[in-house]
Amino acid sequence: MTHKITAAITAVHGYVPDYILTNQELEKMVDTSDQWITERTGIKERRILKGENKGTSFMAAEAVKGLLEKSGTNPLEIDAIICATVTPDMLFPCTANLVADMVGAKNAMSFDMLAACSGFIYALETGASYIQLGRYKKVVVIGADKMSSIVNYKDRTSCILFGDGAGAVLLEPNTEGLGVIDAILKSDGSGKDLLYIKAGGSACPITEENVNSPDRYFFQDGKAVFKYAVTRMADVAEEMMKRHHLVGEDIAYLVPHQANKRIIDATAERMGIGPEKVTMNIERYGNTTGATIPLCLWDYEKKFKKGDNLILAAFGGGFTWGAVYLKWAYNS
């Protein structure tokens, strides 16, 4: 049986900084406790990128260098680099442009994707579409964020959640019916008042008045966002399963965005799958926004088998949310 061209993940790699910010260290910074953080979120520690002038591109480039080395890919063969991030090094040039230069991908077009915590699955669907069109043969999709650059370390409700990291996958054409099978991506901009950074964009530039105000930092109405996240991530994962007549037993792994263990558990329960089929690293990395899903793919790569059904699911700022159904393409 011949299949149409699909886009398969043929390699995955990640990078997390060395510095570990533990719950115990956060106890000294804000009024919180290891017990509260662990029970309410599942997070024990997160990584923080230290070093002057080091931004998201540094972590993304490290992930891509590892990816190219491990897959034996010449950087000159890369056709496109898409970087999902909410923490670009600067407003422009975009982070993907910087990464292309840092890894020597001189023939690649490159651009950033801003869909907050859903950024990686938005970028994956975009990269896969280029491959399916037959126009590109090697596309690198990155999810990378230096959340420590936008977190308000005086706000105990949000600073405990986030960490820094980067993950990257290589997409290549496949004719065995493996790779990205389907994506359902959604958005609702009316969520803008619940999860945002107010200052620093064109509507509210940084001024002398707001330079030291909380407006510069990430803000979230956690309780309200939780309610949306928990229903919408589960809804879209269930919608994907119904669309492809899949039941829990057909799924090898759920690869969810790592925002809160309770949201992940609720999604898995709705899908009818047990905890052994859920990729989870939130306890070690916290929420790394664009990087959570590729970091999970990297962590679990050795467990995945060729032909495994994976459901990737995310919810984030915007609001944006969605699910990707893919068949894993290799044994490692």
Ligand code: COA
């Ligand atoms: N340490 C101790 N207590 C804290 C705390 C902290 N770090 N942060 C908040 N609290 C307190 C609150 O002040 C509140 O106290 P009160 O009842 O006296 O007012 C209490 O704990 C409960 O706060 P609440 O906001 O209801 O907690 P929660 O159980 O909803 O957990 C989040 C908060 C942020 C962990 C949770 O709402 C969440 O995960 N939200 C969604 C995150 C998400 O998916 N984001 C989208 C992608 S970024």
